[in-house]
Amino acid sequence: MANNDVENGEEVFVDAAEEVCGMDLSTAMEEARLACSYFFNNRFEEARTLMRPWAHKSMYHGLGYGTFMYLQAIMTFDPKDIETAIETLKQSVEVCNRFRRKNTIGESLGKMVKKVDYNSFTKEEIHAELCYAECLLLRAVLTFMEDETLISFLKGGMKIRACYQSYKECWYILEGRDWSKDADKMHFESGVRMGVGAFNLMISQLPQKILKLLEFVGFSGNKSCQKSLGLSELERGFHLEGSLRRVLCALVLLGYHLIATYVLGTSEGDLVMAQTILDDHLKLYPNGAWFLFFAARLEYVKGNFDLAIEKYTTSLNSQNEWRQFHHLCYWELMWCCIMSAQFKEGEEYADKLLQESKWSKATYAYQKASCMCMRMDELTPAEKQELSETMRSIPGLKQRIAGKSLPVEKFAVKKSLRFFAQGERLCLSALELIYAWNGIKILAKKYENIEKIYSIIERELRRLEKIRADNRSEYYYDDYLLANLLKGSCLAYMNSPLQAEECFKFIVSNEKKIKEDTYLVPNALLELGLLLLRANDLEQSRIILEHAKNNYKGYSLESRLHFRVHATLNKISTLQKGSQSVGSNPMDSYPSISRSPSPCHSKTSGTTNGTGPHLKPTKNGKSISTHP
Template sequence: MAEAPSGERPPSWATIYDAPPPVKYPYDPAEALGDLPGVHYALEQFLASHMVESEEYCHKSDEKKERLYFATGYGLIQCVKGLMSYADEDLLSAINHTRHGNLVASQHRKKAGLIGSILGSAGLSSHTQFIKSMTDVERHAELVYAESLFEKALLGIVYSGDWLAFIKEALNMRTTITIYRQLGAFLDEADAAYAASLQNGGETTTTTPPPPPPPTPAAAKSPNASSRPPRRTEDPRIDAHFRSGVYLGVGMCNIILSLMPGKLQTLVELFGYRGERRVGLEMLMRAGGWDSASDSGRQDQDAGVVEAAEEGVRRTICDMALLIFHLVLSSFTVEGVDVGVAGRILEWNLKRYPNGVSFSLSSSSSLFPHSPPPSPSSLLPPLPSLPPPPPPPPFPPSRKALTHPHPHTGVFFLFGAGRLALHRSQPRQAIRYYTQAMASQVQYRNLDHVSFWEVAVARLALWEVGARVPGGDVVVLKGQGRGKGRGKGKGEEGKGKEGEKEGGEGGGGEVEEVVGGSAMCWRVLEREATWSKSIYSYGLAACLLEDWPTDDLASPEGRKRKEERMDEARGLMARVPVVRQKIAGKSIPLEKFVARKARKFAAQGNRLLLPALEVAYVFQAIAHAPRAVLVGKMLPLVRRALARLAMYGEGTGVSAAQVSVSVNGNGHGEEGSVPPTPTTPYTPATPFTPSTPAPPKSAASLASGWRIGAVMGRASRGAKAAQGAGKLGVERYEGGAGEYWDDLCLARFLEGVCLRYVAYPDPDAVPDPEEKIEEGMDVPQEEAARGAEEALRAVFAYGPKIELDHHLVYHAHYELGRLLACQGDFEGAKAEYELVLSGKTLEVGPSGRKGKYSMENALHIRTHAALDALQSASGQNKHRA
């Protein structure tokens, strides 16, 4: 436990354990809550990056897997491992252990009568009287039963991959929701009765006898317990551990139901289920006291926060659920998002988990003073035997704690800190957090894959697509091995061949890994991770197809390396459609998208336009890119693509006179024919206002709009140039006219998106004071907004000529709605959103009028969220619409 100077309060986040809590043997189900301190300690160890020690402690504390909390806690760890690895054997092991934990919880539950059970499961009874009649252990068992049932259902959906299994597990989800609702109603009723008793002069209005509180070790008692006033009127006879579990379950159920699409929400409401997002967030915040904690502007930011010594065992999981909502799910929803709350939660938990205290597990006597007898007495029926737990996947040899050469920071909250930095458009800072997360733990390689995914996206936000990055972040690990793929990481073009040899399969010595550019991160994921080989392969291929700063096409060696890179990209693209997966019998939308792009790559003669920048849009890297990257790297890249398109046809907004090109026998321009980006001062052309109607579908009207000289290198054109005079003709473009219009609309769409974020950065963005933009390259807000609208409307004008990428039209309407909302034109934004949700085919040709377009469901979710933000009564989220 953290020591505080005499007379001073210890910090609210100070750990309450200075030794592992003892475990009592033999096990008595009536005293099941005596294991709560041990489970609390195991959770602290897990979150402090001592995952293996936590798992081993749970296993040794209950080798027979008969204890309520240890059996289900061990099953939860297996669930996390299975979802991280996504390997069949890990998922199957997790299913077996969660099923066993569910059985243990069921044996601890109070048995209901047949009629009461039917009415309760059907939601036809409040069931609170039955819960009141339970003992404290039985109420905890009811809670744990719902939790383990949810885990089992989730694993079953992921593992089975068929629709029938999804229906079966959905029924289990329904049972879980029903139990949580009943427990939540009981808690509300108990608190209301206690509050009424206080108003009646202290006479209790409830008939429930006060249950004894869960045992707590002496070291866990808070010196501030009597000094801090209660935050709200709560029945003190209900322990904090039970409360935190109910808050977690009721809160998550409300949030999950509120995130469902409108049609599905209507369906579940027929069964009596409705999700209130505000209620869900309030319940999750209540577990940690964040609903009454001071805001970031107050001096004492810990005021009102539940101290670690007084928290419920599930409080930290509630905190993590809030972080996931505010920092991850906020990519698809708006209402209720508060990045400031996420920042306060992260700040507190990063103080709590800077270096967890770990204890050697080499001797069981220090942890288990009362060795379990050969045949412990038990009031429970015998449980089926389980196979021994599988060894952790490529973990290093077990280490002895207290001798670790560097502190272990909580890896999960470092993930949150990285997401927060990315939300603030600080990808460089985010990469530092993710590399620190890699160095903070050496036990679960799958957790490193989370960091590599996030770094891959952050590198795209910095437009560092190559394998190597000058001054790249280095992770140095001393005294620990990391398994295959670890090492110096300096193989040819970032392949890490030398790294694999030096890293070996784990061991001692100093191990170093360089976290390079986006391509390097995708390569690690494609080689090691198992979540989505399809997406990893496409992400790597897209980066390989881009030009790298290290390319030296003037030398034979440089040309050879680039050709080898292109060959590798072709092989990866061929794999993308083959390695797709399914969940609940349904294809993953993002995998369907990359598979379509891979097929398009092959159909176009192994060619795609701006593939990595399109990936950056899909993963919202453009949204979080610093302004200097947008105007200095991304927009010039788009300009070069438009300049090449301008040689063949209309609609690019780039003067054909700027392009000097020799044409080969196939009508293709030679490499290097596009001039470098000019740095002439910015010059607007014809006045343009947001209220200007959409231009007609003619190139002449599109070409007469606004120009950016500094960034896009545009010049005014005469009528002949606008009509296509001096062009090579779209039929001579690469694969013909069809490819031209697809590429044109993609380039104009990406141009519009980049300019929109130049004009209106993400509302949570925090500009870097050290960020420098080259003189003459910046774009004023008003002109960037005009250019964004012109580019997006160009997609509408030429959308009917698109052959494959019809989704660009619908995404362009969504992005135009975002732009209009930022400008305060809420009615115009609403009209664009309603077009996306209308189900109409909009500005697409005959080939786009059948079936779904790519990423349709994801776009509808984001559009619904933006529309809800516009219609918010408070109006506080309209800037996020």
């Protein structure tokens, strides 16, 4: 493509690439690779300094610099950092757009009736399309974080749609271009597989009500195979040795297998795959804070809390340049301590976060206070005063992030008010947080861990049962049923399903006695559904889960339950109907799948059709475990 300029009264045609950048593509990719090496070896400022001078001219420098600013913004949640990252990525998108293929009207119309000749695209044009998609995705995420207006949601949604369309075009380029003479194919391929894989994985995790919002900006589709296909593409990108985006495929896979699956409670992470990735990348970056962090996280999800504490401390001490990274380690260390019933130590890490981090001070304050509540009988008068002051501060610390109040902050505020309403005491507050963050499954990895927590629950139940009826507070059954939910959740993993079932049914049968904690009942129904799934009673499990999803609204942390219900219903559907066959193109639509009407709802669910970002399945699918 050519742009005209005027020099000495005559038109001069200048090649676009020469006009906007004096750096060739190979050098740009090599510098991006070097910046990546700096970054994962804790030389963060050097990485940023290498990218900054050419960020307004070179697509790879623009992408690299924008990515570093994006990471800083999401770690701090500082409005100034978010604004800076948005402006940087806006510039990066513009730079990439200059190099993209510009079709005439005739060429655009021609694409509808004949196959595009991707061999006619220059190397700059195909890499610009990929960098453009990556920058646009980061820009869209920050748009959602910017403010709470509908316009921001629509702008972000449209950017994600444009990003998806670019990745779709990149896939067609990867499939339709002759790469026999292109030594850089692996760099392009790893980026395409990372983007397409991440899209599949992201869409597969979303509850139906969120997908309905995305349908407004053009997304729809069947999600039955998206998770496995997304993981498959990311793994293929990871196995492209020497490719520029291989390390990013590794990070997405580690984030999914070690964090997302456990925070959302949607499935079990592939710990063998995570170990393979870590073994590989710790050889490349032995002191890299990010991979040391994930090595610690792997020990955490295995239930090896003492070893995890040791490794998180190593990650923490590996660098001092990004203090925000220390906060991630403090968060994990806090959970290691809570899960191993070291509540004093957990309180100290929560206090560090409260003093230093800007993410959610209401959450940190409540976590600190909840750990103190677990030690109520041993607190000094000064500590009791500190506890009261911390609880009293929580409502004033609530903020709006990503345009709305965080559900965990609303939960913290409600519990802080409850603390004073029932005589400055809370029941099993830190263990309630373990349940809310889907930690029981991790506790169950080691019997001694879950047994320790179970004994604390039993002790509290005995205390509550000794309270005479005429001395019980108005929140007595809230506390008593919470203890039963925690007890049943532990028993479910301690090979006592019948006793666990009794706990959950007891909660449901006493629903009308609950004053405030209405979330207990739908969660008890979820746990009942999971017990039935483990017993292979798929239909009864589905009925109970549908009932929990459709008949309870407006309770605390509702979205967390919906993620777990959504994932479990998908698993049941897969087990009942079997895998669906799809075409070979990951961007083609799947056949529609009819959904059975919910026995707890008078309306029937419709079929799902669409053209969401799908990938082809493997011919030999793995069997699906019934263990949620």
